[in-house]
Amino acid sequence: MTMLKIENLRIDIATQNGTLHAVRGVDLEVEKGEVVGIVGESGCGKSLTAMGLLGLLPRSAQRSADRIRFLERDLTKASVAELRGIRGNRIGMIFQDPMTALNPSYTIGDQLTEGYLHHRKTARKEAVERAIYLLNRTGITAARSRLSQYPHQLSGGLRQRIVIAMALMCEPDLIIADEPTTALDVTVQAQILRLIKDIQAEMAAGVIIITHDLGVVAQMADRVAVMYAGEVVEAGPTHSIFAAPQHPYTIGLLSCMPDAARRGRLGQIPGVVPSLIGERKGCAFRTRCPHATQPCRADIAIHRRAGGHSWRCTIPDQTANTRKS
Amino acid sequence: MKTHSLLSVSRVRKTYSVKQGLFGGRLPLHALSDVSFHIDEGEAVGLVGESGCGKSTLAKILLGLLEPSAGDVMISGQDLRRVRPSQRARLVQPVFQDPYSSLNPRKRVARIVGLPLELAGMSRDERQRRVMEILDHVGLPRHAANAYPSQLSGGQRQRVAIARALISRPRVLICDEPTSALDVSVQSQILNLLQDLRSEFNLSLLIVSHDLSVIRHMADRVVVMYLGRVVEEADTSSLFESALHPYTKALLSANLSTHPGSGLPMIDAKWDFPNPIAPPTGCPFHPRCSIAVQRCSTERPDLAQYGGQHCACHLAG
Numbered sequence: 301m302t303m304l305k306i307e308n309l310r311i312d313i314a315t316q317n318g319t320l321h322a323v324r325g326v327d328l329e330v331e332k333g334e335v336v337g338i339v340g341e342s343g344c345g346k347s348l349t350a351m352g353l354l355g356l357l358p359r360s361a362q363r364s365a366d367r368i369r370f371l372e373r374d375l376t377k378a379s380v381a382e383l384r385g386i387r388g389n390r391i392g393m394i395f396q397d398p399m400t401a402l403n404p405s406y407t408i409g410d411q412l413t414e415g416y417l418h419h420r421k422t423a424r425k426e427a428v429e430r431a432i433y434l435l436n437r438t439g440i441t442a443a444r445s446r447l448s449q450y451p452h453q454l455s456g457g458l459r460q461r462i463v464i465a466m467a468l469m470c471e472p473d474l475i476i477a478d479e480p481t482t483a484l485d486v487t488v489q490a491q492i493l494r495l496i497k498d499i500q501a502e503m504a505a506g507v508i509i510i511t512h513d514l515g516v517v518a519q520m521a522d523r524v525a526v527m528y529a530g531e532v533v534e535a536g537p538t539h540s541i542f543a544a545p546q547h548p549y550t551i552g553l554l555s556c557m558p559d560a561a562r563r564g565r566l567g568q569i570p571g572v573v574p575s576l577i578g579e580r581k582g583c584a585f586r587t588r589c590p591h592a593t594q595p596c597r598a599d600i601a602i603h604r605r606a607g608g609h610s611w612r613c614t615i616p617d618q619t620a621n622t623r624k625s
Numbered sequence: 626m627k628t629h630s631l632l633s634v635s636r637v638r639k640t641y642s643v644k645q646g647l648f649g650g651r652l653p654l655h656a657l658s659d660v661s662f663h664i665d666e667g668e669a670v671g672l673v674g675e676s677g678c679g680k681s682t683l684a685k686i687l688l689g690l691l692e693p694s695a696g697d698v699m700i701s702g703q704d705l706r707r708v709r710p711s712q713r714a715r716l717v718q719p720v721f722q723d724p725y726s727s728l729n730p731r732k733r734v735a736r737i738v739g740l741p742l743e744l745a746g747m748s749r750d751e752r753q754r755r756v757m758e759i760l761d762h763v764g765l766p767r768h769a770a771n772a773y774p775s776q777l778s779g780g781q782r783q784r785v786a787i788a789r790a791l792i793s794r795p796r797v798l799i800c801d802e803p804t805s806a807l808d809v810s811v812q813s814q815i816l817n818l819l820q821d822l823r824s825e826f827n828l829s830l831l832i833v834s835h836d837l838s839v840i841r842h843m844a845d846r847v848v849v850m851y852l853g854r855v856v857e858e859a860d861t862s863s864l865f866e867s868a869l870h871p872y873t874k875a876l877l878s879a880n881l882s883t884h885p886g887s888g889l890p891m892i893d894a895k896w897d898f899p900n901p902i903a904p905p906t907g908c909p910f911h912p913r914c915s916i917a918v919q920r921c922s923t924e925r926p927d928l929a930q931y932g933g934q935h936c937a938c939h940l941a942g
């Protein structure tokens with residue numbers, strides 16, 4: 301069952317130099333119980349896409365979309381109050397920096413139970429029990445005594461586990477995790493990712509995980525959307541994206557990764573990301589693409605293959621150019 | 626007799642004094658305890674370990690930017706403290722993580738890169754020539770010379786930082802997380818550049834990183850630190866193929882493969898990083914170690930040799 305379907309999401313931001321077209325027609329789907337990874341370079345619009353679906357955008361931003369269907373509702377038509385009812389309740393969020401989600405002047409217990417009490421209108425005792433259950437699930441010892449602690453008394457890894465518990469309090473249908481482990485040490489990262497994956501499978505929740513770490517998507521995601529300059533340039537099942545990438549940007553990105561099996565020089569993507577201020581036509585990657593030709597300046601058709609692998613490029617099949625792996 | 630290493634530290638300690646809470650007194654924090662370590666001519670050494678284990682502290686000591694509390698730092702056979710700053714600049718240079726904050730935003734690139742030569746009293750023309758030459762080497766277009774750092778991309782700024790380090794023609798570059806702030810596609814450009822420069826100038830490198838795939842790609846030899854101590858040291862292939870220390874093993878298993886389906890690792894190590902102000906007795910890793918025995922909590926293991934590897938664990942070998 302498709303639980304989330306974003307169609308043609310656009311986000312424009314007014315800046316001093318003109319309008320920045322930060323998100324340019326993104327389509328994204330999440331099935332029930334599925335983990336979807338969004339990868340791409342810094343500034344390509346990953347966070348805005350995720351925040352945009354909930355209408356959590358800076359004042360200078362303007363959102364439009366044909367439809368954002370979440371469960372049975374169209375979020376483009378939802379009122380502010382309705383969106384607030386969904387946020388933290390049906391959709392849980394985990395950010396890179398746990399301190400953006402935690403308030404330094406409230407205890408862990410208050411913060412964990414607040415949303416639950418608000419959305420569920422239950423007795424405090426029940427909320428506290430659920431909080432303790434989730435803290436235990438996230439591997440936090442002496443959970444009950446943590447409830448009276450403040451965020452600054454805890455390590456970064458512990459704080460992130462508390463944010464995860466907080467996102468899960470109301471058993472959300474969808475979890476949005478924006479770089480959830482980027483600030484953590486690798487040993488803690490692996491443990492947090494496993495935790496997210498286990499709980500997600502248990503609750504059959506959908507997950508959108510945003511990351512620039514290709515190892516994280518390779519091991520976490522069922523499907524991947526690769527973004528470049530505000531567009532999804534390629535999307536599909538994780539194994540086909542890694543084994544047979546089709547968009548030249550995806551191919552370039554994968555070749556840049558240090559890999560024990562391939563010593564020697566790393567792949568490079570020459571040039572820099574284009575400015576997204578003002579209108580642009582054609583493929584945004586053409587200024588850096590080794591295969592760019594005249595047709596790349598016009599509108600680009602989307603190729604679709606069985607299994608749900610799609611990409612936006614004038615070249616219908618890149619298999620010949622794909623790295624050997 | 627073995628000729629001396631290019632850069633070495635022996636039994637170095639560094640203790641910071643840190644304030645406890647709002648009203649608490651000051652307590653010593655042992656950022657480095659008895660660290661010995663060397664970089665040989667032309668060698669690339671990787672330094673890994675978790676946040677707070679003392680990597681940057683060691684890097685700053687090697688650069689002469691920080692005085693050790695005890696122990697010696699030797700460069701080219703001389704005590705680093707006795708080497709004049711101008712001479713030190715020709716031996717060892719830094720490349721830091723954050724190209725945004727390590728460059729003066731009010732100066733143009735040519736000025737930033739040429740400053741060491743200006744201080745050494747070199748003529749304008751000669752400076753100009755050397756700056757252009759080094760910009761070519763690091764792959765910056767010549768017009769970048771007139772740009773301000775804010776007008777450059779992250780990768781270009783890191784190239785400026787490398788150019789500034791190279792202009793004094795040092796023998797060693799100390800790179801502290803040189804690509805951690807950069808995207809993968811920019812990281813690969815910088816790593817390729819460092820490899821090229823290494824063979825071109827016979828440079829020695831210290832690469833500090835928490836990313837094991839970067840270390841594996843770049844280093845000939847790897848030093849693993851935990852809570853201010855070296856816990857393992859080995860040449861790169863031995864370390865990745867047959868790590869000895871339980872912490873190194875945990876680090877290696879935590880590294881996520883980019884081949885889908887390998888799965889998320891089961892990490893043996895327990896979660897929580899200890900408080901560096903009150904480090905565990907015995908082996909610093911024992912509270913997180915899955916194979917620890919009684920002895921591990923009371924007796925500190927020394928760094929001992931096992932074949933070509935060094936490891937500080939009671940149960941190694």
Ligand SMILES: Nc1ncnc2c1ncn2[C@@H]1O[C@H](COP(=O)(O)OP(=O)(O)OP(=O)(O)O)[C@@H](O)[C@H]1O
Nearest residue numbers: 313322341342343344345346347348349358360512
């Ligand atoms: N409040 C804002 N004002 C102006 N521009 C913004 C604002 N927020 C985001 N942008 C711009 O929109 C673009 C997309 O930003 P977004 O945060 O979605 O990127 P991202 O893919 O999440 O990047 P990162 O990997 O660095 O988090 C960027 O160019 C960014 O500079």
Ligand SMILES: Nc1ncnc2c1ncn2[C@@H]1O[C@H](COP(=O)(O)OP(=O)(O)OP(=O)(O)O)[C@@H](O)[C@H]1O
Nearest residue numbers: 641642643656675676677678679680681682683901
């Ligand atoms: N100026 C300082 N005053 C007090 N304590 C410090 C100072 N600098 C570092 N420390 C402490 O010394 C220890 C080692 O810090 P260091 O910066 O060397 O670690 P690191 O391994 O580079 O970590 P990271 O991976 O986070 O960069 C840490 O516990 C840190 O909090």
Ligand code: SF4
Nearest residue numbers: 908911914921938939
């Ligand atoms: S000495 Fe003991 S505690 Fe330390 S790593 Fe070895 S087995 Fe583990």
Ligand SMILES: [Mg+2]
Nearest residue numbers: 346347348478
């Ligand atoms: Mg982001």
Ligand SMILES: [Mg+2]
Nearest residue numbers: 680681682801
């Ligand atoms: Mg550091």
